[in-house]
Amino acid sequence: MNDANDSGSDDGRIDNVSLYMETLKARMDPEQYDVLAKAVHETAHLIAEGHQAGPVGDASQFTDDVQREYATVLAILLTGRMDHRLVEMPGPDGSPGFAIVEASAADDPAKLQELREKHRHFVTEAAGPLQRACRHRPRQRPELRRLTMRRATHPRTAPRRPTRPGR
Template sequence: MNDNDHADETPQERIAKVALYLESVKARMPAEEFETLRQAVHEMVHLIADGREGFLETGDRENFTDTIQKEFLTVMAIVMTGRMDHQVVDIPGPDGSPGYAVVTPELANDPDELAKLRETFHDWATERETIDTELDGITRASGIDTDH
């Protein structure tokens, strides 16, 4: 099955896949973690359905554990692509902070391609950090109050 095989799926078919996946997660995840995941998925699906950009309000970030983050990414991959075979791989930041990427099984099983993906991410993150630092300096030098 190729990526285009899911292009003609109805939203109802994708919702059914998400519901099936969430049932499997519910069976293996502690109830309080599952509730955090369920709320995050609910909020993000509504943002997508409304065609809005926004930030996911996960409440207490300490409760949005690595496990919940990985499951959330998996669910969002199903919502967006209709595919249920994605894998979440670790892509730590340049500073070693945790990070993840959702990839196809083919990419997940190709160490050379994963290494390229990690390198590309590190390059992007390093460039982004440099730009943010420069913008912060400009903001401070201009006297712009960013607390508002």
């Protein structure tokens, strides 16, 4: 599936993403494809402008299929390669999950098991300190949190100091 232009150049990456998106358009539900195309478009613009890619679009519209294809497209966009594979990567509690790995790792059961163990270990190690930190943080009422965030992001809503005449 790799083309000669997979060297990682921007043109090669865009060509590979375009090719993959065309195949998705032919096999995905049109509504799901539209959600995916919009998310990919927004993400590509964020990356091109030097921003960190983050969640885009309405999370409720990101079905499992859309999430999997979005992850695959991101892997192509970031690496320029099309030989990644999507594999099951359950959480430590057995919850479903997936990861994008290199084809060589996906084809090697021992390597794949090693990656799953590292993932499980990382998640369980990170979960402990995060849970403790969240427990010690004072809870804030949701309406106050929204107000605080709004003031931080919208200067027009921030309180203004009264000005005195003559100053």
